Structure formats: C-alpha cells, structure tokens
Amino acid sequence: MIVLAMEKKIYSLRTNVGYFYNRPIGYTKEFEQFFDEIFIKPDLNLRNFNIQYRLSRTREGLLLQAHLTANMEAQCARCLIPFFAPVKSEFEELYTFLERFQEETDDETIPEDGYIDLGSLFREYLLIELPMNSVCKKDCKGICIECGQDLNEGECEHTDSRVIYE
Ligand SMILES: [Zn+2]
Ligand SMILES: [Zn+2]
Known part of the structure; x- marks a missing residue:
C-alpha cells in the first residue's frame, strides 16, 4: 500500500441513529470521540478535535446536544500564514423521524437509511465560531x-x- 505523505486523514462522521426510532421517549445515549487530526469535507482541517454529544429520543424524533472543541486551520488576517485557532461550539439540533404523511417541518429530518452526517453539521457550527480577522498571534x-x-x-x-x- 502506498501512503502519500500529504494524505489527509478523512474519517466519516456519518452515524447511524435509526435504532433510536424504536427506543422509548426519553432514552438518551452519550457519545465521545477524539481525533488528533481530521479533515471534514470540503475544506475543514482540525486538530485535537474533541466531540461530546448526547442523543435523546423525543416524541417527534431526536435531540442532539453537542459540545465541540478543536483547533481549526485558519489563515492569519495579517501575515496570511495558516495557523490553528482554538474554537469551541455548543449547540442543539432537533431531528425528526420522517412519517409518511408528515406535514412540512423546519427541523432536520432523519433519512430513511437512519444515518445522519455529523461531519457536515459539526463543520457548520465550528465555522461560525471562527472569529473574523483571527490572527496567528496577538x-x-x-x-x-x-x-x-x-x-x-x-x-x-x-x-x-x-x-x-x-
Ligand atoms: Zn517592504
Ligand atoms: Zn500572522
């Protein structure tokens, strides 16, 4: 096997949550993951990415409560050199299980295969946290x-x- 030196470490953060459908309301499960280094498509490089989240079965679906910390690759607004900026994010996201005759909803829905892509969700929330004009050092x-x-x-x-x- 040939491993390229510059190869990015890509891990899938797609997670099966389909089994929550048959769990009683109020059922919760905690998750914790850590990555030294991870690339989240299409553009996010993270180091020391610590993920903690809890999934709870609600009446309509699932409540995701997440707490993330990471060092995010960013470009210094002054010297333009890439560096890793510390970011953290705490958020909640509500997912609903699709019902056959469901009315329109603003919430995220859980796809039929039961997998949600936490990578793109985490990416969105982390990017918000990166301050404008962040600098490599004060x-x-x-x-x-x-x-x-x-x-x-x-x-x-x-x-x-x-x-x-x-
Ligand atoms: Zn000059
Ligand atoms: Zn700089």
Missing part, C-alpha cells in the same frame, strides 16, 4: 503591503508604508 506584525515581507521575520525597506497593528 502581536503578529503582518506583511509589508509593498513587498510582501513577513514583518515577523524581519524588517524591510518600506518602513513608512508599513501598517502598524496595535
């Missing part, structure tokens, strides 16, 4: 707008036009 000096010199690495000749960040 005192990142950014790059020179004239020559592109990384000012963390050293000075350049354009000191006057340099943007100073407080």
Whole structure:
C-alpha cells in the first residue's frame, strides 16, 4: 500500500441513529470521540478535535446536544500564514423521524437509511465560531503591503508604508 505523505486523514462522521426510532421517549445515549487530526469535507482541517454529544429520543424524533472543541486551520488576517485557532461550539439540533404523511417541518429530518452526517453539521457550527480577522498571534506584525515581507521575520525597506497593528 502506498501512503502519500500529504494524505489527509478523512474519517466519516456519518452515524447511524435509526435504532433510536424504536427506543422509548426519553432514552438518551452519550457519545465521545477524539481525533488528533481530521479533515471534514470540503475544506475543514482540525486538530485535537474533541466531540461530546448526547442523543435523546423525543416524541417527534431526536435531540442532539453537542459540545465541540478543536483547533481549526485558519489563515492569519495579517501575515496570511495558516495557523490553528482554538474554537469551541455548543449547540442543539432537533431531528425528526420522517412519517409518511408528515406535514412540512423546519427541523432536520432523519433519512430513511437512519444515518445522519455529523461531519457536515459539526463543520457548520465550528465555522461560525471562527472569529473574523483571527490572527496567528496577538502581536503578529503582518506583511509589508509593498513587498510582501513577513514583518515577523524581519524588517524591510518600506518602513513608512508599513501598517502598524496595535
Ligand atoms: Zn500572522
Ligand atoms: Zn517592504
């Protein structure tokens, strides 16, 4: 088997929840997962991704309560170098089991095969948590707008036009 050095670690976070259908209302189950490194399609690289969630059978479906922490790959708004920013997210999501004559609903529905894709759900919630203009370090000096010199690495000749960040 050939393993590429740059291969991304892709794990499926598709989870079977179909069996909850036959569980009594109020039945809950806790889950915990940890990934050193994970790529969530199409664009999310995470490290130290800690997932804790609880699924509870409700009258109409399932309540998902999740608590996530991770380091998310982001680009520094000043020096443009990728770095890992700590993010965390806590949220609830309601899923309903599809009934044959069900009226329209705004809730997520559980597909007939019983699998929900937690990866795309977690991705959505984590991306919201990434602050705009996040920086690799508090005192990142950014790059020179004239020559592109990384000012963390050293000075350049354009000191006057340099943007100073407080
Ligand atoms: Zn930076
Ligand atoms: Zn310069």
